[in-house]
Amino acid sequence: MKILIPLKQVPDSTVRVKVAPDGKSVVTDGITWSISPYDEYAIEMALERKDADPSTVVAVVTVGPARSRDALRQALAMGCDEASLVTADHAAPLAVARALAKVVDEAKPDLVLCGKQASDDDQGFVGPAVAEILGWPHVATITKVVPADGGVELWREVEGGHEVWKAPLPALATVHKSEKEPRYPSLPGIMKAKKKEIPERALSALGVDAAGPTWTVLSMEPPPVRGGGKILKDGDAKQIAQQLAIALRDEAKVL
């Protein structure tokens, strides 16, 4: 089975994202970039399939600026077999999906695994959009993929449990979590990844225009700062518990 994972490079989850002086974008100079967390889960899920069946081929692709190459290198170091970069500095979400659909047409994977959402725009658009362009079925927010007769079983987390869907191949799913934590690259993995070639081409070389329906950012702000809270420490546990319960009822009015 061939699995293709479209991934996005985003500010690392530990970065305290700051608004740039223009008030409409975020500071990107000097920050740490990573593979978007749900895409890492998608990679882990695919590599778990490869662990179970070594004939599995796992490929990654990203549409993004030149720095995204590092995210691809990271994926190779985790154990992915192939990576390719489609360079674009700005592309509308639908244009990204169109480019990815072209890559899928060429690479002919059986299964495409996207992240449930990228942790910069928090949208969850590109996965379903790629499936739509390809005319494929998709299942969103899965936590497990199991090969089944004539396709795959996709486990989807819902309130109170999991829905299990059978999809014919090829199919696309968006990933919420893998069974295990995303693996760290091994030293041999890193060495191997260094030697692998990452072919690159421009969005326009795929015949895709960067334009598409999208929003205009009017402003960006950090969430309101919190703080100045009270620390309760006078008395024993029982006294503090009572103080707190009464404060929540009479002062904060949330009981």
Added chain:
Amino acid sequence: MKTLVVAERKGTDLRRVTVELAAKARELGDATVVEIAGERYSPLPFVSALAKKVESEKPDLVLLGATLNGRDLGARLAARLGRTYAADVTGLRAAGNALEVDKPMYAGKIRAKLRLDLPAVVSVRPGAMPLKEGAEAPQVEKIDADASSEKLTFVKLAATATAAKRVSLSEARVVVSGGRGLKGPENWHLVEELADALGGAVGASRAVTDAGWRPNEEQVGQTGKTVTPDLYVALGISGAIQHLAGMTSSKVIVAVNKDPDADIFKIADYGVVADVFEFVPAFTEAVKKARAS
């Protein structure tokens, strides 16, 4: 502005977010509420039916709840129609011939104001547009899901052992979350009893869901659920940036941690430096008393 609201039910009742959206749509102008009737949600039959409706009604705006299914349906619908899509917005208003929305981005670390040209598809976070007292349930028009477009087969529903008897986490007005400080799943009765006393839902940090102490669906944070309750209680949680991303917009935050330097205290309205095993039972009792009198 002409708006089409996509209704969602939980059991036999309309979800609260549907009522919230219908009220918002009426504020914006002409509103229609449709429910797609099918045995269970799956993308293609629902998108097909909804796209047909949009093509005949030509609304400027399609509104969905930013629920598990609403977000998925909205995304694929927007792709099919080639419309602008914004997911999980927390505010929206008309601005001339366009729409202005508030959208949390960067896992909640940034709040953006965006302008969307119409027509557009928008999913809205449950609870973000509170209902006025006595808001009426809207009239709902049913359309049938297009079963002929289905390519998936439903196999089964595998229920989680701890299936929620409580309110759902994303919609709860009170959330009590436990972290690694609770030491093990056998101590979760402390979290549950406090949640029950407060009438709230139970959440967890990722350290806890990763360890398998609690199911994934209870995880709060960047890679879990985003919650905005009136009251969030963090028990034995250190306050990692990825946890904060999912709960800092709560109205009131209470933190209990034995480490006075824990980061969670930086954002807490009420901090208690204490051992959870000692403090939580006493607090549960105190809450019961305070609510009774």
